[in-house]
Amino acid sequence: MNNKVKYALKSAFEAPKPKKKDSFLKDFNYPKTTNQDFLISQISYIRKRVWMFSFLLMAAVILAATGVLKGQGNSSGAMLIWIFSAILPFLALLTVTELTRSACCCMVELEMSCRYNLAKIVITRASVLGAVNFLLLIFLLAVASRKSDFGVLRAGLYLFVPYMLTCMGSLLIMNKLDGREGVYGCGAVAVSVSLTEGILSMTKQLIFSESFTLFWTVLFAVCVWSITVQIRQYIRKTEEFLWNSLLID
Amino acid sequence: MELIVDRLTKHYGDIIAADRISLALHQGVYGLLGANGAGKTTLMRMLCGVLRPTFGEIHFNGIDVNQAEYRDKLGYLPQEFGYYPEFTALDFMLYMAVLKGLPKLRAIEKAHELLALVSLENVAKKKIKTFSGGMKQRLGIAQALLNDPQILILDEPTAGLDPKERVRFRNMISKLGETRIVLLSTHIVSDIENIASTILVMKNGQMIHQGSLQDIIRVIEHKVWVCTVSQAKADELMRAYSVINVRQDEGGVFLRMVCDKRPCPEAVETSASLEDLYLYYFSEEKTGE
Numbered sequence: 001m002n003n004k005v006k007y008a009l010k011s012a013f014e015a016p017k018p019k020k021k022d023s024f025l026k027d028f029n030y031p032k033t034t035n036q037d038f039l040i041s042q043i044s045y046i047r048k049r050v051w052m053f054s055f056l057l058m059a060a061v062i063l064a065a066t067g068v069l070k071g072q073g074n075s076s077g078a079m080l081i082w083i084f085s086a087i088l089p090f091l092a093l094l095t096v097t098e099l100t101r102s103a104c105c106c107m108v109e110l111e112m113s114c115r116y117n118l119a120k121i122v123i124t125r126a127s128v129l130g131a132v133n134f135l136l137l138i139f140l141l142a143v144a145s146r147k148s149d150f151g152v153l154r155a156g157l158y159l160f161v162p163y164m165l166t167c168m169g170s171l172l173i174m175n176k177l178d179g180r181e182g183v184y185g186c187g188a189v190a191v192s193v194s195l196t197e198g199i200l201s202m203t204k205q206l207i208f209s210e211s212f213t214l215f216w217t218v219l220f221a222v223c224v225w226s227i228t229v230q231i232r233q234y235i236r237k238t239e240e241f242l243w244n245s246l247l248i249d
Numbered sequence: 250m251e252l253i254v255d256r257l258t259k260h261y262g263d264i265i266a267a268d269r270i271s272l273a274l275h276q277g278v279y280g281l282l283g284a285n286g287a288g289k290t291t292l293m294r295m296l297c298g299v300l301r302p303t304f305g306e307i308h309f310n311g312i313d314v315n316q317a318e319y320r321d322k323l324g325y326l327p328q329e330f331g332y333y334p335e336f337t338a339l340d341f342m343l344y345m346a347v348l349k350g351l352p353k354l355r356a357i358e359k360a361h362e363l364l365a366l367v368s369l370e371n372v373a374k375k376k377i378k379t380f381s382g383g384m385k386q387r388l389g390i391a392q393a394l395l396n397d398p399q400i401l402i403l404d405e406p407t408a409g410l411d412p413k414e415r416v417r418f419r420n421m422i423s424k425l426g427e428t429r430i431v432l433l434s435t436h437i438v439s440d441i442e443n444i445a446s447t448i449l450v451m452k453n454g455q456m457i458h459q460g461s462l463q464d465i466i467r468v469i470e471h472k473v474w475v476c477t478v479s480q481a482k483a484d485e486l487m488r489a490y491s492v493i494n495v496r497q498d499e500g501g502v503f504l505r506m507v508c509d510k511r512p513c514p515e516a517v518e519t520s521a522s523l524e525d526l527y528l529y530y531f532s533e534e535k536t537g538e
Contacts (some may be wrong), residue, residue: 008347030351030352030355031352032321032348032350032351032352033350033351033352037352038347038350041347045344045347088351101333104333105331105332105333106329106330106331107330107331107332108332109294109299109325109327109330110325110327110330110345111321111348112297112298112299113297113298113299113323113327114320114345114348114349114350115317115320115321115327115348115350115396116317116347116348116350117298117317117320117348121348131449177495190269240301248318
């Protein structure tokens with residue numbers, strides 16, 4: 001139809017008012033978000049401090065890789081590993097505590113009753129943060145192993161084990177304690193692991209010798225197994241409200 | 250539209266919080282009455298899939314309570330809820346909309362519409378931590394409506410609201426009940442009296458009564474008495490019967506009580522109210538009843 005005729009018709013006749021518009025809109029089956037949309041949305045709800053810490057860590061690694069952060073003598077590569085392995089527990093702490101936000105902010109009940117419930121939120125956020133941390137650790141490993149004489153396996157163990165020990169300990173605590181108490185517990189775990197790592201690297205160099213590789217490998221395997229068990233338990237915990245005496249109302 | 254609750258039971262060790270509750274809810278407003286510890290919140294949590302029953306089933310139009318499809322049709326206002334400290338009212342609504350599976354544009358539109366409905370549009374960009382208790386409660390009600398739920402479960406929705414807001418919400422809930430199942434619990438008996446088409450009374454985890462207001466108060470019909478007596482006589486009556494109201498009057502002490510037979514010669518029978526029934530069931534046991 002010619003546009004002029006369209007406009008002429010429009011101006012000549014008043015359009016009838018819509019009938020049953022409200023009921024139509026009410027019954028209209030609006031499309032729902034997909035799992036992919038949900039995943040993207042959850043990234044934006046992860047606190048900025050987590051991204052900032054990851055970014056700072058990444059920046060530090062880049063500086064180390066480009067030779068700006070140089071240690072003294074032949075031990076510069078090892079020193080890098082000790083420094084990063086003492087920092088990584090705090091990355092693990094930030095990641096784990098991000099998953100406890102619902103409990104700390106009393107959002108658990110609301111989130112459990114939604115289409116994308118608390119279990120899905122935790123799985124999604126844990127997957128996103130786990131993937132980012134893994135990439136960061138791989139990048140760190142690539143730099144650290146190139147700068148030290150440890151080789152990829154040993155450098156990987158020295159970097160991954162403190163991170164995983166913190167995850168393991170924190171998850172263990174989160175499965176026992178709720179809310180802020182749990183967060184404080186996780187903080188204590190991260191500080192303990194970091195301090196132990198720092199002290200050992202300065203006083204007990206023997207533990208980082210090649211003869212202890214098996215010990216580190218076993219520790220790594222125990223962490224992987226325990227984290228898997230603890231995560232499963234934590235997800236189960238998010239599927240049901242835990243009872244306490246206040247619930248009987 | 251049918252929500253079926255079949256022999257729903259919840260045990261916590263030796264404690265039975267809900268005991269073989271069976272219900273068939275259709276569209277309308279259901280008021281859940283019961284004293285603290287009666288099992289109201291436990292029942293509501295099970296209906297929302299937040300608590301797993303020890304035994305029994307919940308289905309809505311054949312959809313099991315554990316399915317995402319069930320939660321898709323559910324709106325829930327818990328008795329107490331929190332928020333992330335950095336959230337504004339609008340952020341909170343958008344966050345809840347994401348969890349309820351609303352696409353972004355629809356979420357924005359719906360969030361504004363509901364914030365206007367609960368008169369929070371002017372403060373949509375203010376942090377929730379600056380809100381009063383009543384404002385937070387209104388926000389909670391707004392989030393429960395985001396997905397246009399067919400089942401609306403409201404645990405103490407009018408708590409913290411001023412009388413004017415309470416009446417407004419009562420009317421709103423009543424309207425919502427025309428097209429969906431609304432289950433609300435409250436200690437404010439007048440709220441239930443005014444809007445619930447069916448009243449459910451819980452005691453010790455059991456559903457002891459269900460029916461319309463007229464059906465429910467039939468239990469205490471011809472059992473409500475009023476009288477004005479001396480202080481000594483009033484003390485004696487208070488010890489013996491379920492006294493619902495005590496007031497110091499010019500001629501003595503005015504008493505309103507529930508008992509099977511005339512408690513004293515001065516007593517006059519009066520019409521029963523839901524509050525009489527509530528207090529009759531949930532006040533301390535009296536030997537003379």
